[in-house]
Each structure stands twice: as C-alpha cells, then as structure tokens.
Amino acid sequence: MGILAAATLLVALFAYIFWPEQNPFTQRAATRLDFLQERRDAVMANLRDLNFEFRAGKYPAEEYESQRDRLEAEAATILTEIDVLEAAPTPAHLV
C-alpha cells in the first residue's frame, strides 16, 4: 500500500515536471527605461502627496513652493532621460 502510494506520487510529479512544454512563458528583462518609468511614477505620487498635504494645512506656502519646485525638477530630469531612451532604436533582443 505504502509502495503503491509512493510510486503514484513519483510518476505523477515526474510527469508534471518534465511534460514537454514547448513554449514556456517568457518575458523580456526589465531595463533602465522600466526603472525610469517607475521613478517617474514615484515622483508623481510624491507630488500628489505634497499637494494634498499642503491643502490639508501641513505646510506653509513658501515651503510648499520650494518642495514642489524640487520635485518638478526631479520629474523633468527623469522625463528627459525617458524621452532620450524611447527615441533610441530598440535592441533586437528586447523586442
């Protein structure tokens, strides 16, 4: 009984693992562009939070302005690099 159960388990798992799968699911690898897009989203979220907290009365106006300027500058730098990378021809292995 024990041997039968063990043999069944062995055959079932062997078949599951090595059953010929011709087209395993693949994805392209993450790139610098993906990273920049994530950073862009993070900076936008930071801007939203800043805006919201200012409206909630957490920041004085001048502090808000200065923080917003810095975040906008950061966003602009990221967007510029994204534009450059998107304009560049895509390497064949990433298509």
Added chain:
Amino acid sequence: MHPMPQFGSFALILALALSAYTLVAGSIGLFQLAYNRPGRVSPDRLVETARRAGIGTFIAVLCAAFALVWASFTNDFSVAYILHHTNRALNPAYKFSALWSGQEGSLLLWAFLLTAYGFVLRLRYRTDVRLFAYASTILAAVQLFFLALLNFAAPPFALWTGDPQPDGFGLNPLLQYPEMVIHPPMLYLGYVGFSVPFAFALGALMMRYPGEKWIRITRRWTLVTWLFLTVGISLGMHWAYAVLGWGGYWGWDPVENASFLPWLTATAFLHSVIMQEKRGMMKQWNVWLIFTTFMLTILGTLLTRSGIVSSVHAFAESSIGGWFTTFLCITFAVCLFTFFKQRKHLATEHKLEAIVSRESSFLFNNLVLLVLCFTVLFGTLFPVLSEYVQGSKVTMGAPFFNRVAVPIGLFLLFLTGVGPLLAWRATSLRSIRRNFVLPCIATVGSAIMLMAVGIRPWKVDALDQQGSIYSLVCFSIGAGVTVAIFTEFLRGVGVVRTQTGRNFISAALLLTRRNNRRYGGYLVHFGIVALFIGLAGAAFNQSHELEMGFGDSITIGNYKVICQSYTQDSNPNYDTDFALLDVYDGPKKITQMAPEKRFYTASQTTSTIVAIHSTPLRDLYVVFEGRNLETSKPIIKVFLNPLVSWIWIGVAIIIAGTFLGLAPQFKAALSTATAATPALDLQSVAGD
C-alpha cells in the same frame, strides 16, 4: 510493515531530490540566461522545469505531513515521534497539533510552510518571470537545508525500536491548550515567511535588478509575514498569560526573544522601505535589514533547538545545532559576497537633506529598533558569552531587559507620533509649530490630568517609582500620539470634504480607500498606542496568596473573592483539582471562577489552568497553586492586573491596520468618484 510511515519517509526523500533539482536546474538555467550561453536544453525550459519541481516539492512535503497526521490519528505507536507525543485519549485537536509539538514534527511543519510559500511564489511567477526564477532558486536552497535536516538529522518517521507500547507517552500538558493549536503555525508562518523576502532581495541583488519593483513585491511579502509573526507572538503572550500561571505575559525568555528579534528588524524594514520607494534612499540598508531578519530567524531556531540557552519553551538539547550554525555561516558568507560584488547597484539616489525631516525620523526609528534588537540579542546570548569568557553561564533576567527595553520602547512610541507630522526633505520651524501644537497639548494635558487623578510617582515606594514614572510617560505620550494620528486623518478628511462636498463618513472612506497603505499604517500606530497602554498597566499590578477553606475570602482592589467549594474530577486524559470561587465587586456578585490544577496520566505531569475575569480596566487572575498537604485546603493566588485587555485590543487594531495596508488600492473607485465630481483635485498633480 507500516505503510504510512514508509510513504511519509519516501515523500521526504522525494522532496529533497526535487528541491535539489530546483536549485541545480534553476541555477544552470539562470546562469545561461545571464551570460547568454544556451546549452542543449533551452534555459527557459530548464528554468520552467525547476519551477515545476519546486511546486512538486510542496506536494511531496504535503504528503509527508499528511502521513504524520494520519499516524497520529490512527495511534500508530510504531512511529517513535507519535509514541512520544500522543496517546489514545488525547483530544483530536491536540492529535493534530502533535505535528508540531516535538523537534522532528515541528521541522516538518517548517518545511511544509516553506514549500507552501514557495508554491505560492512559483504560481505567481508571471508577475516577473526572471526575478521570481531567482527567488525560487534561492528558496530551493533554503528548502534543501531543511529537507536534508528532516531526512538525515531529525527524521519524523523513525520507527520505535523498543518493545511495542499499548499507549503513547502523551503530549506535553503545557501544549494542551486551544491556543496551542494555532499559535505555533502562526509563529512559524511568520518565521518561515521571511525566507521569501530574503530570496527576493538576494535574487534582485544577484541579477542587478533595475528598478524598485522588487522592493514593492518584497514589502508586501514582508508585511504578510510580519502580520503572521505579530499574531504568533501575541498568541504566545496570551498562552503564557493563561497557562503558565505567573501572572505575566512576557518574561524575556530566550525563545520569546528569538521571535521578537526578527520582528524588530522586519518592523525597521517596513519603515525604511518607504524611503527607498519614495526617494530611492537606503537601498544598502534595506537589503541588509532583510538579510538580517532572515538570519535572525535561523539564529532563533538555533537557540530554540540546540539547547544552547535554557528556556521553558525550548526543545530538548539535540545535535542539530551544528547544522544550523553551518547554514547560518554559509548564508552570511553568500550575502556578504553578493553584497560586495553588486554594491554599486545599490547606490543611493538622494542624500539626507535635513536632520528635522520625515527621512531622519525613519532613520531614527530604524536605529532605535536596531539598538533594541542588539540589546535583546546581547541579553539572550549573554549566558553563552559568559560561559565562553568565564566558564560559567550567567543569565540576564527580566530586570535587565526591562531596564533597557522600556525607555527605548517609549522613545519609539514618541517617534510613532512625531514621524508622520514631519515633512519630507526638510521641516521648517513654522511647520513644526503648526503641526505639533495639538499633540503637545494632549501630552502635557494628559500628564497633568493623570497626576491629578492619582498617578504620582514621587509618592510611591522607591522600588515601584521607576515603573510609575514610565507608565505616566507612556500614558501621556500615548495621548499625544493618538491626537497626532487623528488630527492627521481629520485634516485629510477636511480636504476631501471641501473639494467634493461629501459628508464626513463618505469623505473619510474615500480618503482611506485612496491611500489605504498610509491610513492602514496610522491604524497600526494607533494599535501600538493601545498595546503600550496595556503594557504600562503592569506598573500597578497587585497580588495576594492565601490558603482558602470554605467561606474564606481575599480582597484585592474592588474585588472580594470567596471560596465556595473545592473538589476533584477526572477523565481518561487527566485528573483535576479545582476550586469554585465567587467574585464580588462591592455587594454585587459578578462571576464565579474555577482555577484548576491538572495531572495528566500519560505523561505523569501537572499543569495549571488559570481563571481570568477580564474587563477593559483590569483582569482578575486566579491561580490554583496546589493543596496544603496537612489541611488539604487549596492555595489560591490572586492577581489584579490593570489594563491587560488593551494589549489584546491593541493587537486586534494592529491586525486590522495591516489588513487595510495590504488591501489593493481602490483606484477604480476613486476614478469613478473623480468622474462624478470634477472639482476633486486629489488625483491631480501639481504643475500638470
């Protein structure tokens, strides 16, 4: 022949082989992909078979766990483990929990949970195929270690070689308590779960993963695991409170400390990861926090199972200490090597701009948590260190830990209130004045009020003075933190109401749904406040002990406890001695309590069943200590423990807050709301 033990043993060998395959095939496939060197089998195919073998490992370990539970329920005393940890009269729930009541079984539970986490990870691989393949391969290495341990050092299906026994030796009476059916699995889910963030962090570092997606995945896994560990630790505290009969819930026992250490570093990570996500800072720090958390779980297991330190919870001294020490050293070496090889990948994107800022509050929070972690680790390992240096074991008792941990804990509570009020990057003096006025008023006001109602540390005995001061500080800071949390939330609700015209409840719901992570975090902080209030109540504990005959009474606080009767009873599993005590609050009888002392027949050991009458203000905690052999009257010890319920309420709030933080963000709901109310500016980005 014994079919189930045979099947279980085979399943464990198969699981070991499959784990080895997952590790080897996964490593080869990932190496080929990383260096673009395809072999005879395509690397993608190889990695896919490794993933499936990982899933197969879970199935095999599940079969082994089933075989052991089956052996327990069928009283198969040919298996040594079943003989030593069960008996025929044992309640079925405890027959099930026998799976984790001994060394071999609990290692099997560990392997089962580890492969179950791996199963979930491998099913979700489409989130990021390459990253998940790295994590799966690293996790397979951890699985391999535990399965090797189960196959060679602590086999759960080893057969009993002595004379056949008609009945088992029984389960440890301390484990025959309902919470023991869920406490160990919860604690293990927490402990074992930290392997997954570790696998992701190490994998992301090995593959030089570009971007922060891995940290978001890791944060969610860490939060789930942290939740399990929090629940596990809390259940352990409640078990200690209800079963051990000493009136407390935390004794700084090495095994308790072992579970607390990774909790501290994981808590630090859950805070500092926000800085990495928002500002791209503290990347190296975060990676090491995850590594450390994982290594602390292994160290904790080493302490629990090797007999290095003595504890009421620890398993008997065994030979597996060497296995864990070796594994710990290998893990540390791999982490160190990978970190130094890839550290340039972890360069920070921003620097700390000001000392008074949200970033610095996170940094402080992390440092304080790590100082606490180091202190607890030092105190726990002190017996080992002292034996090494001076040849005799010197144990650090609760006073040492309390002296250090209480002020650190209070400072953490203070930071809980301060952090969310500070601005990112830099906070001006005007901003501080604007945000801190109400919490400061609440802190000072509550201190004055508490002194007015009688908490006056200068008037109590010198012995209790420190506890009284700490509790006063705790209550006052708790009030300030609570006000800080609620004013933050109410400000947010105010903005939503102004912009949408919604009523208060609707605006509060929209705000919470929009940023459930932030407000889930605030709820957790509020739960921490409630928990600290409960802990601070310990400064005012009282106790009395008396030999009680019929009609004798003890008065403690407002309560009067009168002995109505004392008698004995028995069932097939145990004999019990208990007293029936009427409890009066003033002239009114409020309840009857029945503390017990049990004698378990199979294991020939005794156990205490405490009677507890709990209210939000205080617990009446009654212990049947035994009988006076001359008079045969019961000796009853009564404790009055103020505010203990707030510990459990605090834990429940922490759980609710964590669930809220884990819930998916309701962007769709907000989009609908935004469409319906064009004036809503929550979604808009300044400068858009």
